[in-house]
Amino acid sequence: MSEALRMFGAIAGAWVRAGFTYRTSFVVLTSTGMILTFLDFAIILIMFSHLDALGGFTLTQIAVLYGLSGFAIGVADLLLGNAEMLGQRVRDGTLDQMLVRPVPALVQVAADRFALRRVGRVLQSGAVLGWGLSAAPIDWTPLRVLVLASALVCGSLIFASLFVLGGAFQVFAGDASEVANAFTYGGNTLTQYPLAIYPVEVVRAVTFIVPLAFVNWYPALYVLGVDDPFDLPAAFQVASPVVAALFVAVAALTWRTALRHYRSTGS
Amino acid sequence: MPMIDVHDLRRTFLIRERRGVLRRTRREVQAVDGITFSVEPGEAVGYIGPNGAGKSTTIKMLTGILVPTSGHLRVADLDPSRRRTELARRIGVVFGQRTGLWWDLPLRDSFELLRRIYRVPTPTYERNLSAYVGLLEIGDLLGQPVRQLSLGQRMRADIVAALLHDPEILYLDEPTIGLDIASKQRLRTFLRELNADRGTTILLTTHDLVDIEQVCRRVMVIDHGRLAFDGDFAALHAAGQATRTVVVDFHDEVPPIDVPGSRVVRVDGVRQWLTVPAGTPTGPVIAALASSHEIADLSIREPTIEDVLPHLYARP
Numbered sequence: 001m002s003e004a005l006r007m008f009g010a011i012a013g014a015w016v017r018a019g020f021t022y023r024t025s026f027v028v029l030t031s032t033g034m035i036l037t038f039l040d041f042a043i044i045l046i047m048f049s050h051l052d053a054l055g056g057f058t059l060t061q062i063a064v065l066y067g068l069s070g071f072a073i074g075v076a077d078l079l080l081g082n083a084e085m086l087g088q089r090v091r092d093g094t095l096d097q098m099l100v101r102p103v104p105a106l107v108q109v110a111a112d113r114f115a116l117r118r119v120g121r122v123l124q125s126g127a128v129l130g131w132g133l134s135a136a137p138i139d140w141t142p143l144r145v146l147v148l149a150s151a152l153v154c155g156s157l158i159f160a161s162l163f164v165l166g167g168a169f170q171v172f173a174g175d176a177s178e179v180a181n182a183f184t185y186g187g188n189t190l191t192q193y194p195l196a197i198y199p200v201e202v203v204r205a206v207t208f209i210v211p212l213a214f215v216n217w218y219p220a221l222y223v224l225g226v227d228d229p230f231d232l233p234a235a236f237q238v239a240s241p242v243v244a245a246l247f248v249a250v251a252a253l254t255w256r257t258a259l260r261h262y263r264s265t266g267s
Numbered sequence: 268m269p270m271i272d273v274h275d276l277r278r279t280f281l282i283r284e285r286r287g288v289l290r291r292t293r294r295e296v297q298a299v300d301g302i303t304f305s306v307e308p309g310e311a312v313g314y315i316g317p318n319g320a321g322k323s324t325t326i327k328m329l330t331g332i333l334v335p336t337s338g339h340l341r342v343a344d345l346d347p348s349r350r351r352t353e354l355a356r357r358i359g360v361v362f363g364q365r366t367g368l369w370w371d372l373p374l375r376d377s378f379e380l381l382r383r384i385y386r387v388p389t390p391t392y393e394r395n396l397s398a399y400v401g402l403l404e405i406g407d408l409l410g411q412p413v414r415q416l417s418l419g420q421r422m423r424a425d426i427v428a429a430l431l432h433d434p435e436i437l438y439l440d441e442p443t444i445g446l447d448i449a450s451k452q453r454l455r456t457f458l459r460e461l462n463a464d465r466g467t468t469i470l471l472t473t474h475d476l477v478d479i480e481q482v483c484r485r486v487m488v489i490d491h492g493r494l495a496f497d498g499d500f501a502a503l504h505a506a507g508q509a510t511r512t513v514v515v516d517f518h519d520e521v522p523p524i525d526v527p528g529s530r531v532v533r534v535d536g537v538r539q540w541l542t543v544p545a546g547t548p549t550g551p552v553i554a555a556l557a558s559s560h561e562i563a564d565l566s567i568r569e570p571t572i573e574d575v576l577p578h579l580y581a582r583p
Contacts, residue, residue, distance in 0.1 A: 010383040018372050097367045099332045102355035103384055112369075260334050260348070263280060264327055 012114035033120040055196030060136035067129020068216035072155030073188040074122035083167030151219035154244035161251035168258035196229045214243040269305035276338035298324040300492030311462040311469040313479030316489040322472045359429030363441035368413040375409040385432035399427040419450035436468045455481040507575030509545035516564040
């Protein structure tokens with residue numbers, strides 16, 4: 001594992017250095033990225049100039065939900081977002097080249113073309129989360145701190161697993177990055193808002209099928225001390241580590257299976 | 268112990284074809300259909316066959332990229348698809364059609380990154396880099412991004428990249444494709460010396476029989492997923508009844524020339540086609556032609572794999 005991280009660092013580092021050779025481009029891309037993500041939250045701010053609560057949640061509470069989800073997908077996208085390019089790698093044959101190197105293919109896929117500018121979303125979401133946590137009325141206990149900290153890690157793992165699953169799926173289905181995007185970026189948009197505003201079917205789907213509710217919704221209910229509007233078991237609110245571990249296992253297994261079924265290109 | 272040990276290796280692909288809007292048919296294609304061979308350490312083996320014969324599929328199974336459908340396969344005593352990353356440290360792979368370098372990174376950074384990926388000790392890296400960069404004459408290109416290199420330059424850079432970690436086996440898939448004569452020649456000389464001096468086992472796929480003649484002592488021919496020939500180059504020419512063709516333009520129209528060791532197969536005005544068995548030198552034939560007639564132009568066509576292949580099946 002540490003070896004894999006070291007290799008990730010080596011490959012990603014080369015790309016970061018290469019990126020810095022176009023310094024202006026890096027600055028422009030990073031700052032426009034941050035402005036765009038900021039505007040994303042501005043929409044919620046504008047909404048709340050007309051509302052006091054959305055689905056029973058105040059602006060600061062939504063900032064916590066938004067921040068947790070944005071931070072998680074930000075970290076996952078920074079580290080593993082490139083897995084969505086796997087379909088292209090399968091088609092142009094560059095995956096072959098990765099498979100003959102002594103580094104796990106996933107590490108290479110993830111680190112190749114590593115883009116440091118993606119850190120913008122992590123920073124922006126972290127800022128929104130920090131503001132939400134300081135402004136929302138929270139009765140801090142050691143367990144709440146722990147749940148919050150584990151949500152940051154587990155949420156990132158859940159989104160990272162989604163990226164990996166999306167990549168693995170493309171080994172079978174060719175270029176299906178749009179389908180994968182629907183779950184990752186689409187999931188992020190969905191979980192930015194309190195699940196209380198959605199029909200119960202949606203909540204069931206993101207609890208039992210694609211466990212996005214464990215990224216931010218359940219941990220946030222616990223941290224904020226809000227009752228679950230859907231009356232699902234209270235244990236869900238602290239179950240993110242278990243769910244994340246299971247989902248990571250599913251993703252890892254699917255990835256391995258996908259590589260064993262890889263057919264390569266004609267030449 | 269053989270370096271590569273293959274017994275009754277098979278790989279089937281399931282092809283799904285669209286027939287109409289919703290109708291689909293499935294078809295099984297035997298890309299590699301039961302091949303058996305072994306390669307000893309230090310051998311240089313040419314692996315040839317027409318397009319779609321199963322060459323690349325074999326190489327991909329040997330490197331662990333593709334999982335075999337059935338059969339026994341060991342490379343350096345490892346099962347390639349199960350121990351892929353472990354095997355990767357001991358092999359070098361060059362795919363002629365695409366690069367193993369990072370398109371947007373300067374060549375030097377690509378090499379440096381490979382040093383870290385393969386964990387090559389710095390002294391080994393420095394020694395190999397300076398030796399191979401010198402031999403393949405790419406010293407001036409190290410600061411350029413890979414995308415700015417010409418095909419020939421990129422191929423040489425790819426070969427250096429594949430050798431930095433001192434692999435025991437070097438696989439080359441069509442390394443001379445698209446290169447000019449001078450680049451091809453330089454590459455062949457380099458590979459021959461690498462095999463002789465370092466004892467690196469080489470497995471080379473190509474369309475160009477001259478690659479094989481100059482680099483490999485042994486040839487394997489694959490067609491329709493089966494081995495059609497396995498032996499040395501002279502035996503391949505004999506079995507394949509290969510001929511080189513000397514095309515001569517004389518100054519004036521002359522009757523078909525009778526030169527010992529050759530046979531006129533076609534005459535068209537001042538131009539005549541003479542065939543010479545592939546194993547024998549064309550020099551004496553050309554000298555004889557030049558001494559008796561005035562020659563305006565002359566060229567030699569080497570036998571191609573397609574010329575040789577049909578005869579291999581006629582053998583008992």
